[in-house]
Amino acid sequence: MIGSYFEQQTIAEADQMTDSTTDASGPRVGWIGTGRMGVAMAERLAKAGVDLTAWNRTLAKAEPLKEHGAAVCEAVADLRDRDVVFTMVSTSADLEKVLLGEGGLLTGDQVPGAVVDCSTISTEASAAVRAICAERGVDFLAAPVSGNGKVVRSGTLSLVVSGPEATYDKVAHLLRHIGKSVTYVGEGDLARLVKIAHNLMLGVVTQSLAEITVLVEKGGVSRHAFLEFLNNSVMGSAFTRYKSPAFVNLDYTPTFTPILLRKDFDLGLAAARSLDVPMPVTAITAQMVQASVGSGRVDEDFSILLDLQAAASGIELKPESVHVDDGLGTPREDGRS
Template identity: 30%
Template sequence: MAKLAFIGLGVMGFPMAGHLQKAGHDVTVYNRTTAKAEKWVENYGGASALTPAEAAKGADVVFTCVGNDDDLRSVILGDEGALAGMSEGALLVDHTTASALVARELADVAGERGIGFVDAPVSGGQAGAENGQLAVMCGGGDADFARAREVMTAYAKACECFGSVGAGQLTKMVNQVCIAGIVQGISEGLNFAAKSGLDPKAVAKLVAQGAGGSWQLENRANTMADGEFEFGFAVNWMRKDLGIALEHAQHVGVSLPVAALVDQFYGDVQALGGGRWDTSSLIHRLRVLGGDAS
């Protein structure tokens, strides 16, 4: 059993912290909305704190899972940030999907205080978090990663380190680029099937058994066919993630034409009022706007 802190109880962090508590660890949570932290304690036990620093005090490992680079800085740095409450020898593990630059920035600050750092964005969506079946993409030193992985087994079905700090965020960018292209392809395929007089659900069921199969097809085809998008990973967050990837691609001189185009398509979905819809809502854009990319 370890003494842990978990900062950020969104749709991912809430169940992830719960898995840690259920695994027998002593978990203290912090969330910007106090009522959410109180609800977590009611569901899982453990304790809540009023600041990240208070939550992190005495913790062996502190986990963060918030929205973006600025959110991350706000809960880690400053007098009330997590680092202010952490002791030398502790470990900070960040599950936020953020930039590789902020991961390296925070790792440097933590290192000056003798605190380890692992960037560890996740994939698997809300269902993966709730079921403890996440894929965790990490960057950090070998010893820090080994220490983090031992605890993250509570909610990870796969967990790998791809290099030094920042490598986890770069790997997550790859993940999001792949998803963008896949979901657009599925949207076009299912829309094509429906317009051609086929049953898109029946087609998807068969295609999923062959080379065209994917997690997205197996888990989203039926809801896409039914026009149901009020769940899952929001378009607003996907655009944030793709923006990070596109910015990094420009920095390293890599072309991401499909990701850039799909990012524009997600912008259309936002304009249609679907910013909070699941990313599979790309098919709605095709139904309303057709194939026009202008």
């Protein structure tokens, strides 16, 4: 259990005052949820040599991790003896099910010492899970992320973390295997609010990018030329560069779906109401996100906001079939970087 691991770490830290050669063994890590994001994140831990065992509702989605030295288990209960268990699921209901449902992680006599949840859920749901973990003597960290599977594999994922600082200190090295940036923001569930605010900006920026891209195209400028200019200006960002290939070539392979974005806008606007913060631009964008869901194209990337804007502007977009650098070092189709 992680209790013993933490104790070993504390003893090791004390011993380092007199014996700098002491090296406590690393934690045994479990992973729940190997979807597009989860499998890429778990893969980075496995590649770093972490003792990792993974579970997923559809077992086949976890199998690729074996190639990198990880083990795969058939039941969540098989992870109860792990020192640290990461969770990466879609909703608060999913998190509750894997932790507290029949055969859940926290329903047996033995429980892990810490749960690190990387999902995007509400602050209220996170606080409820934290309380349940505390009742069972399990530390809980909220550690939502910024990025997608491609970002994870490029080594540029960002994580924001809240919860007991002592627990964070013990697992920070694991988080740094997963992403290049790990920011601790304090106790409790503050990380949830930070991540929700982040995703609100994600939607607002994408809707704005769709509007100005359609504006210049209808005025006679190609999308790739406009986005090249924008990305190399002070207004460009890692995000606008990353989204440019989808906008230019209309490749809506999903990295984040309209339904997931709508969930985050619902969470964000609820938080704004509770904190009495007016968010007019966010509220308008929420309607555009709802329109993207209403279009029925819920299995595509939320970049379809571009198509909806074009349709509202009376033009039909066509792929420009131009290679565009996404800023992540993604190889070209011809094999060149």
